[in-house]
Amino acid sequence: MKRLSVSNRKMLSVILIGLVLWSLSNVKWNDPIFHPGGTDTFRDFLEASIRPELSAAFILLVIQSAWTTVTYAVAGLCLGMLVGIVSAMTALWAGRKEKSINRFYVAAIRIFLAFLRAVHELVWAWLFIIGFGLTPMAAILALAIPYGGILGRVYYDSLLIAPEPPIRALQLTGATDLKILIYGQLPLVFPNLVSYTFYRFECAIRAATVMGFVGIGGLGMQIELSLSDLLFNEVWTLLYAMIFLIVVVDVWSSVIRKTLTK
Amino acid sequence: MINRRKDYFIRVESVSKTYGNLPAIRPMSLYVGKGERVALLGPSGSGKTTLLHLIGGVLKPDSGHVLLDGKRILDLGPGMEIASLIGIMFQQLDLIIPATVAHNVLAGRLGYWSFWRTLGSLILGREKRLALGALERVGLRDRIDERVNNLSGGEQQRIAIARLMVQDPQIVIADEPVASLDPVRANDIMSLLHQMTRQSQKILICSIHTEHLAKKYFSRAIGIKNGVMLFDLDIADLTEDRIKSLYTMEDN
Amino acid sequence: MLRVSLLGIVFIIVISWVDILSGDSGFPDLFRSETWVRVFRFLQELLGNDNVNTPAFLEGDRWIETGKLAYQTLAMSVLSISMAGLVCLLTFLPGAKNLSDGDKIPGWPRFLGIMYFPLRLFFVVTRSIPELIVAMIVIFFISPGILAGAVALAVHNYGILSKLAAEIVENMEVEPVRALKSSGSSPAQALLYGIIPLFLPQFLTYLTYRWEVVIRTTIVIGFVSAGGLGREFRLDMNLFKYTDVLLILIWYLILVMMVDLVSSRLRRLAQ
Numbered sequence: 004m005k006r007l008s009v010s011n012r013k014m015l016s017v018i019l020i021g022l023v024l025w026s027l028s029n030v031k032w033n034d035p036i037f038h039p040g041g042t043d044t045f046r047d048f049l050e051a052s053i054r055p056e057l058s059a060a061f062i063l064l065v066i067q068s069a070w071t072t073v074t075y076a077v078a079g080l081c082l083g084m085l086v087g088i089v090s091a092m093t094a095l096w097a098g099r100k101e102k103s104i105n106r107f108y109v110a111a112i113r114i115f116l117a118f119l120r121a122v123h124e125l126v127w128a129w130l131f132i133i134g135f136g137l138t139p140m141a142a143i144l145a146l147a148i149p150y151g152g153i154l155g156r157v158y159y160d161s162l163l164i165a166p167e168p169p170i171r172a173l174q175l176t177g178a179t180d181l182k183i184l185i186y187g188q189l190p191l192v193f194p195n196l197v198s199y200t201f202y203r204f205e206c207a208i209r210a211a212t213v214m215g216f217v218g219i220g221g222l223g224m225q226i227e228l229s230l231s232d233l234l235f236n237e238v239w240t241l242l243y244a245m246i247f248l249i250v251v252v253d254v255w256s257s258v259i260r261k262t263l264t265k
Numbered sequence: 266m267i268n269r270r271k272d273y274f275i276r277v278e279s280v281s282k283t284y285g286n287l288p289a290i291r292p293m294s295l296y297v298g299k300g301e302r303v304a305l306l307g308p309s310g311s312g313k314t315t316l317l318h319l320i321g322g323v324l325k326p327d328s329g330h331v332l333l334d335g336k337r338i339l340d341l342g343p344g345m346e347i348a349s350l351i352g353i354m355f356q357q358l359d360l361i362i363p364a365t366v367a368h369n370v371l372a373g374r375l376g377y378w379s380f381w382r383t384l385g386s387l388i389l390g391r392e393k394r395l396a397l398g399a400l401e402r403v404g405l406r407d408r409i410d411e412r413v414n415n416l417s418g419g420e421q422q423r424i425a426i427a428r429l430m431v432q433d434p435q436i437v438i439a440d441e442p443v444a445s446l447d448p449v450r451a452n453d454i455m456s457l458l459h460q461m462t463r464q465s466q467k468i469l470i471c472s473i474h475t476e477h478l479a480k481k482y483f484s485r486a487i488g489i490k491n492g493v494m495l496f497d498l499d500i501a502d503l504t505e506d507r508i509k510s511l512y513t514m515e516d517n
Numbered sequence: 518m519l520r521v522s523l524l525g526i527v528f529i530i531v532i533s534w535v536d537i538l539s540g541d542s543g544f545p546d547l548f549r550s551e552t553w554v555r556v557f558r559f560l561q562e563l564l565g566n567d568n569v570n571t572p573a574f575l576e577g578d579r580w581i582e583t584g585k586l587a588y589q590t591l592a593m594s595v596l597s598i599s600m601a602g603l604v605c606l607l608t609f610l611p612g613a614k615n616l617s618d619g620d621k622i623p624g625w626p627r628f629l630g631i632m633y634f635p636l637r638l639f640f641v642v643t644r645s646i647p648e649l650i651v652a653m654i655v656i657f658f659i660s661p662g663i664l665a666g667a668v669a670l671a672v673h674n675y676g677i678l679s680k681l682a683a684e685i686v687e688n689m690e691v692e693p694v695r696a697l698k699s700s701g702s703s704p705a706q707a708l709l710y711g712i713i714p715l716f717l718p719q720f721l722t723y724l725t726y727r728w729e730v731v732i733r734t735t736i737v738i739g740f741v742s743a744g745g746l747g748r749e750f751r752l753d754m755n756l757f758k759y760t761d762v763l764l765i766l767i768w769y770l771i772l773v774m775m776v777d778l779v780s781s782r783l784r785r786l787a788q
Contacts, residue, residue, distance in 0.1 A: 015721075015786045016388075023599040029592035030664045037658055045658040074533035081530055121773050125649075125737040126766075129754065134556040138543025209647045213737075216649060223650075230653060242646060249645040255522070262519055323699055348701030359696035363715050372710055376701020383706045387714065432700050 044233075051235030055243060064225065065244050072221035073248065075139060075214070076207035079146025083207075084200065086151025090116055091158035098163075113159075119152025124210050128217060142214040146207055157199055161192045194263040201256035205249050212245055271335075274299050274468060275320065275436065279329035282315050289315040291492045292328060299466035302459075304479040304500070306472075307489035307511050313472040314356065314440050316489065320470065321353045321438050333436065348376020352434035356441045358425045360413050367409050369424055370396040373432035399427040403457060419450045426457050437462050439471045443478065451475065455482050476508060565760040579764060583749070587768040590745035593663035594732045594776070597670035601678055602724050604671070609679040610708075612636045613686035637683070644676030648734055652741045663745060666738040674727050681723045685716055721787040725780040732776040736769055746772075 090112055097108040128145035135141050215223020222241055229237035270276065275297035282290045290312045297303060305313050318324040320331055322338035331338050333350055341347050352373070360369050371392055375383060386392045393409070400406040403423040405416075413421060422442065429437060439458060443451035459482050462469040473479055479486060479500065486503045488495040488511045496507055538544060546552045565575075610616060611632040652669035659665040689712065697707040739747010746765055753761040 011786050015783065018783070018786075022595050026592045026595035026599065026667075029589060030596070030667075031662060037660070042658055045654075048654060048657070070536075073529075074536050077530055077533040078537055081534075121733070121770055122766075123733045123737050125740070126750075126769075130559075133754075134559050135543060135546060135552060138541065138546065139537055140543030140546070143537070209645070213647045213649045216740075226650060227653075242650075246642060246645040250641060253641070259519070259522055321699055323695065343698070343701055343703040343706075345701065347699075351699070353696065353699045355696055357692065359693045361693045361711055361715070362690070368710075368714065372697055372702075373700060375697060375703075375706045375710060378706070380703070380705050380709075383709055387709060428700075434700075 048235045048238075052239050054236055055240040056234070056236040057240065061237065061240065065222075065240055068215075068220070068222045068225045068241070069244050069248060072208060072211045072215065072223070072245075075142050075146070075211040075219070075221060076204065078139075078143045079211065080150060080200075080204055080207045082143065082147035083150030083154055083203070086119075086147065087154030087156075087158050090151070090155035091162060094155075094159050095162055113156070116152045116155040116159075119148050120156065121152075122149060124149050125213060125217075128214050128219070132217060132219075137218050139219060142211060142219045145214065146210055150203060150207065154200065154203060158196060161196055161199075162189070194260055197263060198256060198260045201252060201259070205252045205256075208245070208248050208252065270296060273297060274334055276332040277320060277329070278332070280319050280326035280331060281328045282312075282319060282324060282326055288492050290319065290326075293492075293494050294329075295320075295487070295494070295497075297468055297470065299468060301468055301485055302462070302483045303468075303470045303485045303487060304473050304483035305470060305487050305489060306474060306479065306508065307495075308474075311489045311511070312492040313489050315492075317353070317438050317440050317470065317472060321351055322347070323353065343376065345377050348374075348432055348434065350434055351436045351438065352429045352432045354425050354429060354437070354439040354442055356444070358421055360421055360424060360428075362414050363412060365410055365412055366400070366405065366416070366424055367393050367396050369413055370399055370427045370431055373399075373428040373430070376432065395431060396427070399430040402430065402460075403427045419446055419454075422446070422450075422454055423457070426454065426461070430461055434467075435465075436468045436470070439469070441472050441474075443473065443475065451478060458482070476503075479503065559759075562757075562759040563763045565763075579761070583746070583761075583764050583768050586746045586749055586765075587772055589663055590735045590739075590747070591732070591772060591776075593666050593738075593745055594670070594728065594735050596663065597667035598674065598724060598728045598731050600667060600671040601674040601727070602720075604675055605678040605682055606720075608636070609682040610686075612640060612679060612683040614683075615687055615689075615691050637680075640676045640679045640683075642676070643672050644680065646673065648673045649737060649741065652738050656741055661741075661744060661748075666735065666744055666747075669738055670731050670734060674731060678720075678723060678727060682716075682720055685719045685723075686712065689715060718787045722784050725783050725787075729773075729777055729780050732772055736765075 094109050094112040097105045097112070099105075124145045127148055128142055131141035131145050135144075211221060212223040212226070215221040215225065216227050218224060222245055226238055226241045229235075229241065273296040275295070277293065277295040277297075279292045279294055280290065281288065281292045293316070305316065307313050315324065319326050320338075322331065322341070325339060336346075338347075338351070341350070361372070367390075371386060374392065374395060378386070382392075396409060397406060400409055403426055405420060405423055405427070408416065408420070413424060416424065437458065442458065443454050446454065455478050458469060458471065461467070469483075471483070473483075480503065483500050485498070486500050487497050488507065490511050495511060498507070611629045614633065616629075648670050651672045652666065655665050655669045655672075659668060691712070694707045694711045697711050702710065735745055736747040736750055739745050739749070740751050746769055750762065750765050753759075753765065
């Protein structure tokens with residue numbers, strides 16, 4: 004079995020290199036790669052990074068947009084978590100028994116989650132805007148659906164692989180399956196779930212920002228406005244605000260993770 | 266017989282090492298000549314590991330210096346010089362755990378290989394033949410492609426020895442090589458170490474606490490207690506009392 | 518600390534919802550019948566029910582044309598993830614705390630230790646900026662096409678991969694490196710022999726997972742006319758050619774499933 008792994012690795016290297024070369028061959032190298040004058044614009048853009056727009060009025064606007072973005076991200080993640088938790092718990096509960104109908108339920112839920120996950124949040128946003136109009140709800144639902152799928156799968160997989168022995172002990176005390184889930188398996192994987200959910204929150208902030216591009220409001224919309232006016236100083240202020248949000252979430256997440264794993 | 270200090274192959278001159286407030290090794294000197302087989306005895310915490318690490322150049326002494334074949338060990342850069350001079354078997358073996366046996370054994374040749382040859386070995390797997398000889402001698406030839414973490418403790422020990430064999434240094438230092446083994450395995454390991462260093466006047470320095478193994482395989486016994494050398498004897502002169510003196514608790 | 522965080526989280530959740538629902542949120546629309554009529558009509562348009570022309574997904578040529586775009590999109594995803602992966606491998610090492618501390622790898626140049634903070638900051642910055650925004654910036658100086666899209670996606674994924682790569686090394690035992698040093702190996706060899714072989718399978722796992730994310734994001738990058746399916750998607754949306762949109766979505770799902778499959782096979786090979 005181990006001998007196979009050496010040739011596996013060689014095959015893997017060949018495949019990977021082949022893929023890379025193939026992808027490179029698809030680029031139209033003949034066409035001019037760089038825009039004329041583009042390098043100047045790019046240089047201006049980079050220079051503006053050290054001179055972000057800091058007027059009081061603009062900073063206020065930035066804070067307001069940032070808050071809007073955060074609310075969308077929070078709301079979207081909330082709904083996503085709901086979907087995720089409910090799906091995961093249902094799948095786990097269904098999976099307890101060995102009957103084939105139960106296996107079908109589990110498979111159905113997993114396929115459902117995979118379907119939710121398949122489409123990017125922006126595509127959902129676009130579709131929802133057409134269907135429901137340019138409202139915050141479009142953005143929130145567009146976030147909630149794929150995130151529900153992702154979180155559901157992560158929650159389910161994590162709880163599935165929770166270590167066995169403590170479960171037995173609980174079963175012997177006569178606890179029902181649901182109680183075992185909550186008292187036995189959950190605490191074991193909780194830190195990882197929290198950490199992953201926070202990571203998703205970080206992604207949600209980014210995604211909510213991007214949704215602003217399609218006109219829903221928040222940081223993204225402001226970035227689009229400033230970018231189309233070529234006001235790079237403003238763009239950088241907004242970017243810094245976004246980076247700041249993400250760093251805050253990141254730091255908060257590691258602090259919580261450390262406290263939980265003590 | 267060697268009379269002048271300069272002619273000793275290993276010269277440990279007034280080395281000391283302190284960790285924070287605790288002196289692990291108080292200023293100590295030691296001279297070892299070619300062909301000697303030194304057993305380092307003493308209770309745990311006495312400083313044996315520190316001393317071995319100092320000799321091997323793993324640690325830098327707070328005072329004094331260590332000279333191997335006339336050269337300061339700490340001045341030697343990576344490469345063939347160190348590789349052919351000294352090889353260490355750490356207490357924790359320091360094997361690369363998820364890697365294969367072959368990978369670990371061949372690591373002994375790294376000092377002799379150029380960077381590109383190392384790369385070639387990793388990608389193309391050419392140098393495996395070198396490992397076969399050593400693995401044959403330790404009796405693990407058929408496990409060559411297995412992952413090290415699938416092997417037992419005793420087998421891992423033999424892999425560490427095979428690695429040393431492939432490196433083939435003048436001085437072999439082993440830190441408690443048989444501490445956790447049963448008597449039969451312990452004897453096997455010691456016998457392997459003995460074989461490895463038998464020719465070309467190689468030097469073997471081992472920390473060990475089994476008396477009969479010390480008497481069987483070594484020519485010289487050094488006792489360390491609380492960072493101080495209590496005795497330095499010919500193995501024939503090692504008596505029960507001497508050994509006991511290492512282990513009794515005294516109010517000093 | 519935990520209690521404070523929990524209160525903070527609940528607080529933020531409550532305030533966010535209050536803020537949203539008190540404004541023109543759109544949620545009440547869900548309860549209005551006009552909304553659902555409109556949605557239903559949209560779905561019908563997707564399926565081409567009230568169209569005069571043949572729906573795009575029933576025409577063979579359209580399948581092939583869109584298929585070509587899908588092919589390009591796939592190439593863009595591979596290009597992007599390879600760029601991110603390669604640059605990451607070349608630059609992530611000083612970002613691992615246990616290596617830049619200097620003691621573990623013998624002779625590790627000191628200046629690399631100083632690079633730890635700036636490098637990790639760089640990871641955070643590239644990771645924070647969404648791909649779409651990077652794409653909009655990249656479009657300024659690289660002509661639209663799959664290279665532009667690939668670069669945009671690569672920047673963001675570089676930040677993510679580098680952070681993950683640094684964490685792989687930080688979670689590893691670097692003690693075996695000590696043994697390698699004492700038997701005469703150079704720092705580069707110790708790295709190559711003691712760390713890389715264990716690191717690569719894990720790294721490849723992360724790489725393939727990111728590939729799955731990247732292929733989903735390619736359709737979004739196309740919004741800024743970077744090429745591939747995304748560009749066509751936006752054009753068709755703007756022209757109300759909804760059956761073409763459905764065709765594109767179908768190809769999109771095919772791509773996603775394909776990449777998920779290949780990606781999991783690659784992961785199995787890497788073990």
